[in-house]
Amino acid sequence: MREQNRIFMLIAIALIVLLALGLLGIGGWALVFRPRQQAAVTAGPATPVAEVATATSTPVPATATPSASPTPRATNTPVRPAATHTPTTAPVVSKPTDTPTSAVTAPPASPIPSPTSAEATPQTGFGPGIALIAAVGLAGLLFATRRLRKV
Numbered sequence: 001m002r003e004q005n006r007i008f009m010l011i012a013i014a015l016i017v018l019l020a021l022g023l024l025g026i027g028g029w030a031l032v033f034r035p036r037q038q039a040a041v042t043a044g045p046a047t048p049v050a051e052v053a054t055a056t057s058t059p060v061p062a063t064a065t066p067s068a069s070p071t072p073r074a075t076n077t078p079v080r081p082a083a084t085h086t087p088t089t090a091p092v093v094s095k096p097t098d099t100p101t102s103a104v105t106a107p108p109a110s111p112i113p114s115p116t117s118a119e120a121t122p123q124t125g126f127g128p129g130i131a132l133i134a135a136v137g138l139a140g141l142l143f144a145t146r147r148l149r150k151v
Helices: 001-041 130-151
Strands: 054-058 088-092
Touching: none
Parallel strands: none
Antiparallel strands: 054 088
């Protein structure tokens, strides 16, 4: 009987030491490494920020019109449409500012499509009712094993 208590105490002490080491590791990360990471992100190099591109309209010269000579016979050749004014976009880049800005970019789009409002998100995992039933069942199992052990 005394040997079982000693083994239990050794296992309990080992688990407490592991828990303490884990908490110290998390605390060390939060107090030492995390501020360094945040400082590195905020002290990034200053990059010039491009302004939003504006659409400008540039006239495209029309092609020369054919002369009014008679065509010998009709063909099935497609006719090209006349050139029109086509809007083109030219990016406008601003001058770099004195204030540094962070160069954080958005993560790439996920290849998994998001459900639309018409689609419902599938139900996964245990609901609160099933979790409650499992908790009551495990508590009952605990009490039943304790009663059988005392008998």
